[in-house]
Each structure stands twice: as C-alpha cells, then as structure tokens.
Amino acid sequence: MSEGVDKDSKTEEATEKKIRDTVEKGKLPHSKETAIFSSFVAILAFTVFYARDAAVELGVFLSLFLEKPDAWPMANETDIIALYRSVMMEIGRAVAALLVLLVIAGIVGSVAQNMPRFVGERIRPQASRISLAQGWKRMFGVQGFVEFLKSVAKVGFAILVLVIALSDSVGRLLAGMLTNPVEFGSVIRGFAVDILVVIVFVMGAIAAADFIWQRFHWKQDLRMTRQEVKDELKQSEGDPIVKSRIRSVARDRARRRMMAAVPRATLVIANPTHYAIALKYVREEDSAPVVLAKGQDLVALKIRELAEANGIPVFEDVALARSMYKQVSVDSVIPQQFYQAVAELVRIVYSNKAKRRQVT
Template sequence: MAEQSEENEKSEDPTQKRLDEALDRGDVAKSQEVSTWFVLAGGTLVLMAFAGSMGTSLRASLAGLLANAHLISADGAGLTRLSGRLGGEVIAAIAIPILLIALFAVAGNMIQHRLVWSAESLKPKLSKISPAAGLKRLFSKVALVNFAKGIAKLALLGTVMTMLLWPERDRLEALVTLDIAAILPFTSVFALKMLGFVVVIMAFIAAADFFFQYRQWYERQKMSQREIREEFKQTEGDPMIKARIRRLRETRMRKRMMAAVPEASVVIMNPTHYAVALKYERGDNAPLCVAKGIDSIALKIREVAQAHAVPVVENAPLARALHATVEVDQEIPVEHYRAVAEVIGYVMGMRRGLRN
C-alpha cells in the first residue's frame, strides 16, 4: 500500500506534453494583479498624453452648449439631437484613450501566456454549483492567500496615499477658497503624482503575485510516477510491444538477407565473427551489400553461401571495416573500392580458372 501511495503521489515535474495539454484546456498561470497593473499603467500614460486634448475638446463643446443654451429646442426631437451630438463629441474625445487602455488590458493577459482558444471553462460542471465544493474553495489555501494579499495591498496603498496627502493637507484645505480654474492644474498634477506612486507599488505586487500564481499552476501540473509511465506508453509505445516489433523486424530482415545471399558475388568474413555479402555485376557503379551480420548470423550467411556455391573469402580487417561502414542495400564506401576490387578480381580469376 505504501508503494502504491508513493506511485500515486504527484511529486514529479510535469512533462512538456502535460504542460501543453494544460494550455490547450485553458489552464494557464495567470495573475489578475498583472492585468490590473497594465490597465492602471496604461490609464496613467493615457491621462498624461491625452488629458489636455480631451479636456480642451470637451470644454469647447460644453462652452458652446452653455453659450447657445437659449437656442436649444426643448422638445423631444431637439433634445434627441442634442444628446446625439454631445454623445458623438464625447466618444470622439475619449475613443483613442479608451482603445489604448483596452490594448493595455489585452497585453496584460498575453504577456503572461500565449493566446489560448478553449471552450473548456464554458462546459457545465457540477462542482461549480456544489455547496460543498464552494465551501472548499472559500476556505482553501488560495482563497486565504488572496484575502491576505488584498488586505496587504489595501494597507500598503493606504499608507502610501497617507504619506502623500498628509504634507499637502493645508493646501488641500485652501482649495475650497480658490477659483475652479486655479484648482484644476493643482489637482491634475497631484492626481498624476499619486497614480505614479500607485503604479510603482502595484508593479512589485503584480510581480510577486505572478510568481506565486505560476508556482501554484506548476504544482497543479505535477505528475505521479504512474502518470509518467502511462504518458510514456502513449507517446513512445509500450516497451514490450516495441521490443516485439523490433524482433519481428529483425526476423524479417534476416530472412530477406538470407534470401539474397545466393545472388551475392562474394562473402567476405573473418573466421567466425563478421560476414558481409556483396553483389557486383558489370556496369554497376560499385558493389552492393546484400547481407551482413555477426556471430550466429555471420555463420548462417557463410552456410547459405557455401550451400549455393558463393565464394567465401576470409579477410578479417576488410570484413570488420565493411560491417561498420555499409548498410544492407547500400553501395560500399569509396575508401573500400580498391580492397573489394582486389577480392572480386580474385574471385573472378578463380571462376575463370575453374571453367578452363
């Protein structure tokens, strides 16, 4: 039982196949804090770049509205035209900033993981409506960490805001006595200053949360030894089946080689260990290896050759060299042309002598 428990314990690092399957399911390492930071940073940059132009455009529209208020028709059609015109001007003023913020939001997700299209999260699951599963998620380690993270974030941001606002408390009190035209420059600069500090703090929080979320995701993908063996069988095949297939291939190759030995021109071998059967006919580019083997296969090649009157020449160095450098159904390498030519010439000379 102890050994079975150890096999089922998810203690092994996930394979690349397991990680790819998780991504295909839409199970990715994602930090909401990173997405929030991108939106916040993008919004701050947009305010810095477009606040002046947006304010000028909207101020001109509202100023024209107030200046010509007496000319505006108060009936239904007139109010409809007015609301449409104002809506169009507002949209025109904020369209590019809103689009840029949306792009920052998309970038905040894409920088964490590659683009994933998966309907897995849309499938109905009983665990999503189960009260027991809901309570388990509510009091889980992740929920407690998120709660502690939220409290720490609020405390940190509150502390920084207090440190920024406290030295300016007298100026803030005096703002109520100033004209609105004098208030706006101060509030815009002070707001951007506060947003800058928030962006810096949130950058550290987002980085820490991403590494935490990634570690949690990686731990979820860990595998047991049994799962690794099953995956290996699926991807590489059952070792027993692979061994059987390999034996069948070797048997077929051996039969094919033995059938080709009677057609060979010569068999080159050392006394017992290596044998290479070569076939050569006039007009061929080079001799062709039709069979080769060591030990018992070498002896079988010799036996078949002798049974079919194929010359057998003992040349131990050449037999070893050919066995190491040429495969079945391949021509011999150039470096062995001369040595093999001498052997084949010797065999042909013997055959001519026998015919005479």
C-alpha cells in the same frame, strides 16, 4: 491526504510537450494585478495630461447652462432630449480620452503577459466550472488564499494612502476655495495626482510580485510524476517493448531474405565458425562482387550449410572474413580494398568450373 501525496510525487519539471499542450489549451498564467496596474497608469496619464483641460471645458459648458437657463428651451419632450444629448456629449468629450487610454492599457496589460490567441477550449462548456467541489477548491485552496491576502493588502493600502494624502487636505482645500473655480479645479487635480502616483508605485510592486507568483504557481501545477514522464516518453517515441518487437521482426525478415539469396552466391568466405560472407559475381551482370548475405556464429554456420548444400564453394580465410564482415553491407558491392583478394578466389571458382566442364 491523497492530494498531498499526489503533489509530493510530482517531482519532475514539466516536459516541453506538456507545456506546449497546456499553452494550446489556453491555460496560461495571468496576473489580474498587472491589468489593474495598467488601468491606474492610464488614469494617472489622463489626470496629468487631459483632466485639467477636459474639466475646464466641461465647467464652462455647465456654468453657461446654470447661469443662463433661459437659453435652453424645455417646453416639450424634444427640447429635454436635445438638452440631455448636449450634456452627454460634453461629458463624453471630457472622458473620451480616459476611455481610450483604459482600452489601450487593458490590451497592453494582457499582451505583456501572453500573446493573444484564439482557444476554443476556453469557451467550451465544462462541468468543472459549475462544480461546487471545484468552486470550493478555488475559493479555499492556495490560489484562493493568495487572492484573499492580495485583496486585504489592497484595501489596507487604499485606506493608508487616503489617510496620508488627505492629512494636509484641509488647509489646501480652504486655500483653493478662496480662488476662482478654475484654480480650485487645479487643487482637486493635484490631490488626485498625488493619490494616483502613490497608488501606481505600490500597485506596480504588487503587480510585479503577483506576475512572478502566477508563473511560479503555474509551473508548480504543471510538474509531473516520474510515471507521467515515462508514459509521455512512450507516447512520443513509442513503447520500447513494441519497438523492440518491430526491430526483431525486421531482423528476422532480413535474415530470411539473406538465406533465400545464398543459393545464388558465387562463393562464400568464412572464418571457420564465427563469420561467413556470401558473394555473387557474374561477369556479364556485376561490375564488382555483391554481398548477398553475411552472418556471425549460428547465422554464419547456416550460410555455410546452405552453401555446401547447393554446391557453392566455401573458402576459409580468417583474416579476410573478419575484416570483410565489419566493412561490407548486404546488397552492396564490396569495398575496393578487397577487390584483389576476392578476385583471386573468383578466379579459382571459374577455373574449377572450367576444369569440370572439360572433364565432362
């Protein structure tokens, strides 16, 4: 029951990260029927293009051996081994092309499904491979049931093909027996080609269906629950709570640095209670006024408090404070559009300082 609930809860498509991790582990969809189809194509190609010539050459060799046995000395063990090697060489030459085609077909059938890659995870010993429970699940699960149906279908199809292909075989075989051995070999080859052509077409249909099924089943197995998607998002982008805490700490540190810099300000421009911008301008050091701190509401009140405590003049200009707050950045010079307005305030600050010096 829990397995069904788990499957029902997997409503989300697999993320790119999960697909990438699965591919890196070598867990890719693989159709066995595609490999079998490739093998039958190779056998058909061999039968059509190579089988006749290979059979004729092998037949000529064996006929010479049977017609002239005296030409093959078998007096001792060395002669028998030499004869055995000669026969095996002829048989090897006859089927060499088939073996090469089967190897090529196997490689093509595998590469056509997935690009080859070395995955150490696939050869690592795993307890699940010898687990009775896992084996039972593989045999009697959905995948095992599909494999059983495919096996039954293939056996039934093989029987049907043999019945149909051999339905008129008696007449053809009798006609072939009345000809010379080479022509009779052509008759046998014709039977084989007819059977293989039907097998290749049907196996192609089975392989295509199995190829689609394996990928569909693979994607279904990779589906995730909503909680799994959330957990993966947290792992890849960081826990939102932790990220929020980090941002909060960063803001607190930046605020403390600003407050520590306020006593060095030349003047503060404020919108009585909502905005405050602390500026520093020293003719010998700065090309333009620099923003030391800016704040809103409680932070703005704190900037004003520090400025007043350190004897820094505070100018209340609602429009200027509001406009500057939106466009200036801390530790940067003010934009050019504020040069004239701020220059007037700086002139007032320096003028007041000059008057105080004259009085003293």
